Amino acid sequence: MTPRLAVEGIGLAFGGVAALRGVGMAVAPGEIRGIIGPNGAGKTTLLNVICGIIPPGEGRVLLDGQDITGLSPSRIAARGVRRTFQTTALFRGLTVLENVATGLHTETRAGLLDGVLGSRRLREEEREAAERARQALDFVGMAACADRPAHALSFGQQRLVEIARALVAEPRVVLMDEPAVGLSLNRLADIDRLLRRIRDERGVTLLLIEHVIRLVMEVSDSITVLGSGAVIAEGPPAAVREDPAVVAAYLGTAVHA
Numbered sequence: 742m743t744p745r746l747a748v749e750g751i752g753l754a755f756g757g758v759a760a761l762r763g764v765g766m767a768v769a770p771g772e773i774r775g776i777i778g779p780n781g782a783g784k785t786t787l788l789n790v791i792c793g794i795i796p797p798g799e800g801r802v803l804l805d806g807q808d809i810t811g812l813s814p815s816r817i818a819a820r821g822v823r824r825t826f827q828t829t830a831l832f833r834g835l836t837v838l839e840n841v842a843t844g845l846h847t848e849t850r851a852g853l854l855d856g857v858l859g860s861r862r863l864r865e866e867e868r869e870a871a872e873r874a875r876q877a878l879d880f881v882g883m884a885a886c887a888d889r890p891a892h893a894l895s896f897g898q899q900r901l902v903e904i905a906r907a908l909v910a911e912p913r914v915v916l917m918d919e920p921a922v923g924l925s926l927n928r929l930a931d932i933d934r935l936l937r938r939i940r941d942e943r944g945v946t947l948l949l950i951e952h953v954i955r956l957v958m959e960v961s962d963s964i965t966v967l968g969s970g971a972v973i974a975e976g977p978p979a980a981v982r983e984d985p986a987v988v989a990a991y992l993g994t995a996v997h998a
């Protein structure tokens with residue numbers, strides 16, 4: 742089967758520092774793939790390469806077999822690869838609903854002239870965008886906050902809105918950078934459930950960077966472990982947890998936390 746997402750031989754250096762070294766990985770459709778590794782291992786850089794924020798020095802990124810290496814972030818988003826960030830990145834001046842609707846920018850067809858003329862097509866698009874944004878908010882359990890200003894929400898709520906924004910355009914792949922960061926332990930089960938629903942109900946393939954090892958071990962179908970910019974282990978959570986190279990990379994503690 743063609744992988745939904747594959748990276749092949751990705752290499753990237755920042756100045757003299759090799760951030761990624763020959764990274765390869767193939768993720769099946771509908772898989773939750775955890776990406777773990779110590780600080781500085783290259784996890785965020787890998788997501789940035791996949792979604793086009795940083796062009797790789799070497800290697801290729803393939804989406805359903807098609808080479809998307811070097812495309813701009815907005816073109817890659819338009820092909821169905823969306824992203825959430827480590828720190829929330831909502832527009833402060835917009836409502837929650839408007840923030841989620843910005844996730845549809847790659848699909849909006851009405852042109853500038855339509856805006857000037859206030860055409861019916863533009864109004865229809867806006868209505869449709871609002872409806873889809875509302876559905877995405879409902880999916881993450883945030884519909885009641887739709888009309889509130891985004892900055893008035895708690896950190897945890899803002900993270901859910903970001904996930905809704907990543908989902909609104911019905912992506913094929915969502916890259917998530919630490920969705921559980923800053924959440925209390927009793928919210929972890931909610932995130933676990935939400936990630937599974939994103940996979941099962943929306944058919945989205947998920948790449949998940951996560952430092953909360955308990956969450957990533959429970960929710961991932963398989964895990965790729967990065968160390969110093971290279972893949973040091975890959976496989977089902979139970980096998981990765983026992984892998985000597987992984988235990989050594991984490992100094993034998995965190996993987997069992």
Ligand SMILES: Nc1ncnc2c1ncn2[C@@H]1O[C@H](COP(=O)(O)OP(=O)(O)OP(=O)(O)O)[C@@H](O)[C@H]1O
Pocket residue numbers: 755758759760778779780781782783784785786787
């Ligand atoms: N924009 C940049 N300029 C220079 N070096 C960078 C840049 N971004 C990342 N690096 C370096 O690349 C390496 C990989 O960093 P990256 O942030 O991808 O690691 P990470 O695994 O996501 O770490 P963390 O778990 O701490 O978020 C590190 O050595 C980091 O210092």
